[in-house]
Amino acid sequence: MSATLPLAKQDTPLQADAPLPKAPRDIAPLLLVPALMLAMLPLIGSFPTWLTLTVAGLAMGMMIFIMASGLTLVFGLMSVLNFGHGAFVSVGAFSATLVLLPMQGWLEMDSLAVNLGVLALAITVAMLVTGLLGWAFERVIIMPVYGQHLKQILITMGGMIVAEQLIHVIWGAETIALPLPTALRGAIFLGDAAIEKYRLVAVVVGLVVFVGMFLTLNRTKIGLLIRAGVENGEMVEALGYRIKRLFVTVFAAGSALAGMGGVLWGLYKETLNAAMGGEIMVMIFIVIIIGGLGSVGGCFIGALLMALVANYAGFLAPKVALVSNIILMIAILLWRPAGLYAKTRG
């Protein structure tokens, strides 16, 4: 085509083996989290309080990120917004009780290794259950309505109602208490700052998940295919990859992440009820909107920002904290109307 056009002035004609121009890096959103932390230090005044609040915020943010990352990936890849994602969070938390309640004795042992082992087992079970459930959910409920947003929203809402009720059927309608493992209770002191042990665990797990996801997406072939699918699904299909299989894999993985997040969140709250997923859904939505719908990095920053803002606001102005999520969302959307790292797709 370019041959028929009048020759454009080109100083250096593009050669086949010339390296592609590097995509410009957009680092402004990356600076938001550290900037927020630093800005709050003088406002809060005392360093130990600030440290406690920051760690609490980071822990909460990491957990929300784990729950939200699956949803944003699914949306980015398949353009499916799963309103039932919250149900996976609840199911994950409740599945963990299959391990945590019978092994209560092990949890009460004052040994970090045993406690963490049981916890890891619980998370594995929860991820297996929610992964399988996600697989079934995609096949049965979502597959027939690809491309129809209105029906997707309605049908996934229906899926959430059914899943929530099934939790009641299987585990009963009462709230279940989920005490923390003995070794993870209490706080450690860094100077005057009290930092709860469980929050540190949540931060570590969250970081591991983020780094794992980042490496999978950027350093493996399946990650390459997922990213390519997010950009242009038809092209990936045309190149001979079965995008449908990729869809269901990502969906199951996303659901498993929601289940993992559910276990962490349930232990954080120390009580479980079937509606917990629905409640957290609002936060998850705000996070993925802030992140730019479909971007894992944006979702990570969004989750941290939201949790930090909620924690700082809870300390500085408790009444404002109630709506701090919304204020943050509006502020971000005024700055970047399509979220921090918006995809260019329409």
Added chain:
Amino acid sequence: MLHRLLSADMPRSRLLSAVLLTILLGLALAPFLFSGARPLNTAATICVYIVLVASYDLLLGYTGIVSFAHTMFYGIGAYGIGLGLARVDEASWSAALGGLGIALLVALLLALVVGLFALRVRAIFYAMITLAVASSFAVLASQLSDFTGGEDGITFSVPEVLTPGFTLMENEVFGRSIDGRLLTYYLVFFGSLVLFLFLLRLVNSPFGRVLQAIRENEFRAEALGYRTMVYRIWANCLAALVAALAGALMALWLRYVGPKTSLGFEVMTDILLIVVIGGMGTMYGAVVGATLFIIAQNYLKELMGVASTALEGVPLLAAALHPDRWMLWLGVLFILSIYFFPIGIVGKLRLRSFLARQK
């Protein structure tokens, strides 16, 4: 006359006409047909839900907007009446109307802001943003307990004419004393009727046709010269106002407002279920759907209780048929109806008689 009253949107199905007529007569004569507080309560709830769901259908069924903030507007109307009447020592109409006026203004402003801010974006985005806004609003309402009574909500007294102690006539009419409770019921009934007929008028006007055009193909509607943004914002505001009025009627009937009954997410899922099962994009779907749903909510539970006790030995099935699990079956019905029955009960009835006439 009837033609004009229904804005030329006739039921177009004999069975549907019969059903609608039964519902209308049942609701109109409810105080005389049934005795006791519970049936009357059911009837009043049906009236209010018909309006609430119909106003949501204006958004979902006619314009194709998925909003999760509808209960917010419903709650604003309810709290408007509630706060207006709770602030004064002697309940008066001016207090009620004042509260309602402020509530309508707040609803309009919020609808405008949410609409302006979010209606420019895609359906899926709008659904999420409204969900976030509505849930923050619900949190705010339950946390600002000095103002709204918090989780407990507020009970208040209504103007004297509407109190159960008030009697209009000495004699009983058809075995029923004409007391304030009855008057309240008819206020709710006629209020709902007027609002419903207004919505029917709206969707059958040129304005309503444009909304339908936007639902079918927004790009084309824009190309025809309609400013779709303006129409969508209008639809949003009108739906919000009607929802607020429905909330006000409900508050007058219950003499109580609280976050659970007027702002809870359960109310939103109820609305969604009713719209889909009744039939999206048909105002009559709201009537049939709301009636079925509220009756099921009130009476199906008892039936399920019987079934559950009968199946005591079977572990999971007994739990699944527990009266509190009725939403499970409704959820399943909801999913199935989106797949196999997307036009809802009313759509199906109309389609059937249409096909019969074609033969």
